[in-house]
Amino acid sequence: MLLxxxxxxxxxxxxxxxxxxxxxxxxxxxxxxxxxxxMKVASPRQLPLEAISTMAYIVGAMAAIAxxxxxxxxxx
Amino acid sequence: xxxxxxxxTQGQKPGSPMIVAIAGWMLPGLGYVVLGQTWRxxxxxxxILLLILMGIFIGGIRVIELPGFDSAGKRVVxxxxxxxxxxxxxxxxxxxxIWFMPQLLNGPVTLLAGQQSLALTRSGAAMKMHGRLDDIxxxxxxxxxxxxxxxxxxxxxxxxxxxxSETE
Numbered sequence: 206m207l208l209x210x211x212x213x214x215x216x217x218x219x220x221x222x223x224x225x226x227x228x229x230x231x232x233x234x235x236x237x238x239x240x241x242x243x244m245k246v247a248s249p250r251q252l253p254l255e256a257i258s259t260m261a262y263i264v265g266a267m268a269a270i271a272x273x274x275x276x277x278x279x280x281x
Numbered sequence: 282x283x284x285x286x287x288x289x290t291q292g293q294k295p296g297s298p299m300i301v302a303i304a305g306w307m308l309p310g311l312g313y314v315v316l317g318q319t320w321r322x323x324x325x326x327x328x329i330l331l332l333i334l335m336g337i338f339i340g341g342i343r344v345i346e347l348p349g350f351d352s353a354g355k356r357v358v359x360x361x362x363x364x365x366x367x368x369x370x371x372x373x374x375x376x377x378x379i380w381f382m383p384q385l386l387n388g389p390v391t392l393l394a395g396q397q398s399l400a401l402t403r404s405g406a407a408m409k410m411h412g413r414l415d416d417i418x419x420x421x422x423x424x425x426x427x428x429x430x431x432x433x434x435x436x437x438x439x440x441x442x443x444x445x446s447e448t449e
Contacts, residue, residue, distance in 0.1 A: 215338065216337050216338055216341065216342055217341050217342055217401065217406060217407045217408075218341045218407075218408060218410060219339060219340055219341055219410045219414040219415070219418070220338070220339070220414075222339075222414070223412075223413070223414065226413045226414060226417060229339060229417050232335060233332070233420075233421060233424065236328050236329075236331065236332045236335075236424075236425070236428070237424065237428065239324065239325075239328045240325050240328050240329060240428045240431070240432060241428075241431075243321050243324040243325040243328070243432075244321070244325070244431070244432060244435045249320045249324065252324065
């Protein structure tokens with residue numbers, strides 16, 4: 206009964222993506238980049254490229270910080 | 282950063298910054314639409330609404346929980362009285378549900394989703410998820426709220442600049 210209640214039902218319970226939770230950072234960063242760049246660009250034509258490059262910067266910077274912290278943790 | 286893009290007020294209707302800010306809170310992106318910058322409002326507003334929807338999809342509807350209610354959806358009262366904790370002790374109650382504050386920046390959408398979450402909790406249809414996916418879902422909706430605050434500030438700033446240039 207309890208297990209059935211926790212079974213995936215869209216918008217009620219979580220989908221079975223526990224093993225891929227780290228990938229959920231990509232759509233979040235893309236959303237942040239689109240909203241941020243929609244304020245900055247003068248024309249909607251510039252938006253896709255600007256948003257994708259901003260998203261790449263955010264994801265890249267977070268990956269670099271994660272790598273640095275992991276390295277620091279291994280050394281200390 | 283494109284300075285010209287920020288300074289550009291071409292095709293922009295003058296509007297009261299307060300009205301633009303309130304419109305932006307009522308529906309994400311509506312502040313820009315009021316200013317006549319429709320594409321900007323539609324892109325930013327749709328993205329914010331999609332982030333909210335994704336957050337609810339990832340963590341379930343109970344990523345949005347109205348403060349002052351227990352896990353069964355019943356009103357929490359101050360012990361020994363029949364006073365609701367949210368009205369009797371608003372600050373500590375809100376501090377317990379601190380994520381609701383950035384989520385509320387999304388406007389009435391959050392309140393409607395919270396009301397739905399409460400109804401589904403009471404009927405037993407929605408279970409509270411635990412662990413990373415719940416946290417990530419909460420974070421999606423909270424970040425959408427913070428992004429909405431940023432575009433509210435930007436649209437209100439554009440409105441004040443447009444009304445200033447009109448008076449000059």
